Amino acid sequence: MSDNKQIVADIDHSLYDFKDIENEKDFYRMEEGLTEETVLKVSEEKNDPDWMRDFRLECLKLYNEIKMPNWGPSIEGLDMDKISSYVRHKSDMKGKWEDVPEDIKNTFEKLGIPQAERESLAGVGAQYDSELVYHNVKDEVAAQGVIYTDLESALRSEYADMIKSHFMKLVPPTDHKFAALHGAVWSGGSFVYVPKNVKVEIPLQSYFRLNAAGAGQFEHTLIIVDEGADLHFIEGCSAPKYNVANLHAGCVELYVGKNARLRYSTIENWSKNMYNLNTKRALVEENGIMEWVSGSFGSHTSYLYPMTILKGDNSKMEFTGITFAGKGQNLDTGAKVVHQGERTSSVINTKSISKDGGIGTYRSSVTIQSTAKKAKASISCDSLMLDSISRADTIPGMDIRTSDADVGHEAKIGRISDEAIFYLMSRGISEEDAKAMIVSGFANPVSKELPLEYAVEMNNLIKLEMSGNG
């Protein structure tokens, strides 16, 4: 048994890998490279207020000053001189699917977004390349006072001051090189405001599609969940595969008010030419709850570590993540948490699967500051190796600055046990099915946190992989 190597096929991206031709007549594409001129052009395209234009230029300066990270996967294949930071369809954003240009509508129809909106979502935003092409929120949710709109419109609305006081305050452009890049050329993304004590019963979703080759997507998501409010936000991402590098350097800033709760779920399935250098951060006030559910399946290279700052006393964070690293992929993922308030608690649960030469790295940091008396942190990271040409690395860090904390950490690395396969086979289950069942079981703590439609899709993806050449 031990010599029977698990053979698992590469992830089938064909579902996402259709290319819609972007012609010059319908699409505006900014020249490649990053200069003051291109940044000013983006700003002009967006009709930015003055403060935002100045902010972009300041970010560009920082981008040129800040060094590349000296840790994590190689990003040598990423040449900013070959990336166009802004590509958009020449039509405006629509509020009805019927009005969305045919070519773009086809893309989202193939991805099943309108269907999902009809069946299970309270609102949808759809971004195609650099701009939102569709944004809609159900009437009953809007009637509760929930704002779900594109960030640019919000910048020119009554919420302008709220955005100004929150935009890139949680992820300052000085944070790292790609945060500065984001600040310089950000475009698209959503603004969500859930007023005090409003519970949004069904999720909101944003879907990001990067269709253009050699382009970057830099959407900014800003969510403010006010005191006592409750929201589930879902984010999905995909792109067709090109043989030139694409870049995603989005930024997500989440503010969770006192007694509020926010669940942020992501299924990321970018194509394998994508450099996914995304930054996500949440600030949680007293008694607030932040829940992350994160599935990373796509991308050539990922740096993704959603961070939570537990500022308020009794605030909580839970991170559940799965990463599936296949051939040609180097996925460096994990989570970061900073405990500041008293009696704060965090739970990190991650699963990582490596196969067919893929590199899966779990990287995390748990910081317990001296003010975080009686804080509790629990970290559990499991890695499953499906062959010996892949890598599964676990690099967690802990920095604890008070004795009055309780920190537990567990990491495991291993393979599918022969005994488990033997047991299932002795019950009449084929070896392939047995392995698929075991991997699905391994991923179960993540899939059970996802909405049903997404859990089914994730499990199907795993099953497809496992039965591929098994």
Added chain:
Amino acid sequence: MSKDLNMKVNVLPVTTYNFLHVNDGRLEIKDIELKNKAISSKKEVPSGVTLKENISFEEAGEAFRANKDRILSLKEEMVSPNCETAKRDEAQSIRTGMGADVDALLLENGGTCDVYTVDENAKVSEPIVLRQDLEDGFTGIAGQVIHAKKGSEVTVILAYNSERSASGFWGVSTRLLAEEDATINLVKVQLLGDGYVHFDDIGGACLKGGKINLTVLELGGKEVFNGAYVNLSEKESSFYSNLGYLSRDDHSLDMNYVADQRGKKTDASMQFKGVLMGTAKKTLRGTLDFKTGSSGSVGDEQEDALLLSEDVINRTMPVILCQEEDVEGRHGATIGQLGEDLLFYMQTRGIDEEEAKRIMIKARLESVARLIPDEEIKQLVIYYVQQIV
């Protein structure tokens, strides 16, 4: 001639977030003159062991260079983990926990080594005890190589002691080679004064069935660095380490332990038990590195850190690197103060909180001290801990 030391040591095998300040440690001292000091035994070396004294650091590394192909053999080409730091230590005769800067320090300062070679199949039952009582103001370095030939077994105990109020600098490099089915038991006990800067650097390799068992107690010193890198190069070799530490006042302790598992069915276990008090600062890096070809190997790393003051800084970096399907790697950590249940239990037995803390410090450190196969050194440790608590 005095000089400044500015050493980058205990480099994490893979670089991570800079804000955690765990990627390496810095040993910096201004204007220091180092003496080379051999640590000698009061007794003759036991039969079956040959001692060559004052061998140059370079020459003492010959046994490792001669076996380099075996020590570093890999079944297949490796895919490197992200931002691997191995390259900087490539020039070492055997990679050590603290790394190349310690070798350079010994080479530049004419550091010599005492080379203990254990004859084939010699089972040396009597431990070799190397005890060094250091004076206030002493600044020196020392090196040893312990080379256990096929089927042999040896136990070496190194103990450093000084007055509690003493200051100084004491750096030790110990390199180990356990050939086929040989066993090296190495014990290091550090009870230096509150002003001492100390480093203890260990590098080892085990060939087929070779074993390195390491027991370390880092209890004294103001600024302490400790590192061990052990290559489990061939089939069924093993590395078991037990480290106990106590860091208090404004002291700091910086550690880097790596089990480099290359052979099939290798076994690594690294256990860390310690206590932090006052404004002490501790960094522990522990890495299990399952390289390609290490099928059937297991690795376990456990940390139990007791934090007894509000102002301590405890950094822990437990890393598992893996490019082999058929392995089991595990890491666990429990970090915090005494549990409320335990305190309550103690109180029901008439033991107050302070006394409970004393009992738990002693219990942790004495559980490691019990592994010392020399009664005199063991009692020295127990007495030292009693004085502190």
